[in-house]
Amino acid sequence: MPTIKSSYLGNLRTESVHLQSGVKILSDAPVDNNGKGEAFSPTDLVASALGSCMITIMGIVANRDSISLEGLTWEVTKIMQATPRKISEIVIDFHWEKPINDAATIQKLKNAAKTCPVALSLDPAIKQTLNFDF
Incomplete structure (x- = not known):
């Protein structure tokens, strides 16, 4: 059974959901690697x-x-x-x-x-x- 379900939101951003709790984490590519740096990078x-x-x-x-x-x-x-x-x-x-x-x-x-x-x-x-x- 999976622990996390993730999806690509576009513009180098992802969303991961911890399935047991429903808590979400966003990730964003950092500024020095073509991203906006608006969230944690991977x-x-x-x-x-x-x-x-x-x-x-x-x-x-x-x-x-x-x-x-x-x-x-x-x-x-x-x-x-x-x-x-x-x-x-x-x-x-x-x-x-x-x-x-x-x-x-x-x-x-x-x-x-x-x-x-x-x-x-x-x-x-x-x-x-x-x-x-x-």
């Missing part, structure tokens, strides 16, 4: 998925260990290679205003992020640079 979605997956796995560990991740944010920077056009690096900067004061638990959360399914699924040629500001 490669933006890949980079965003990496960050979201990492925090989701960290959240699973945190919930299991009764840890609040309140105040944890992250920024994603996608770096493109020109020829062939592809993602060469994804940089994720994690910031946590009030981290817990337990080095072993912090390391456990960092390890969880690094082993999320998206991180493990991406081609090893895509460099994953993680900066933990906590």
Whole structure:
């Protein structure tokens, strides 16, 4: 059974619908690749998925260990290679205003992020640079 149903809307734009929830995501070609850049590009979605997956796995560990991740944010920077056009690096900067004061638990959360399914699924040629500001 499909998870997502997508359609081409024209003008280098797509719409994807998560079938279970009905939530929609638009994608648009970026300005530097003939698009309008009015929505996430497909490669933006890949980079965003990496960050979201990492925090989701960290959240699973945190919930299991009764840890609040309140105040944890992250920024994603996608770096493109020109020829062939592809993602060469994804940089994720994690910031946590009030981290817990337990080095072993912090390391456990960092390890969880690094082993999320998206991180493990991406081609090893895509460099994953993680900066933990906590």
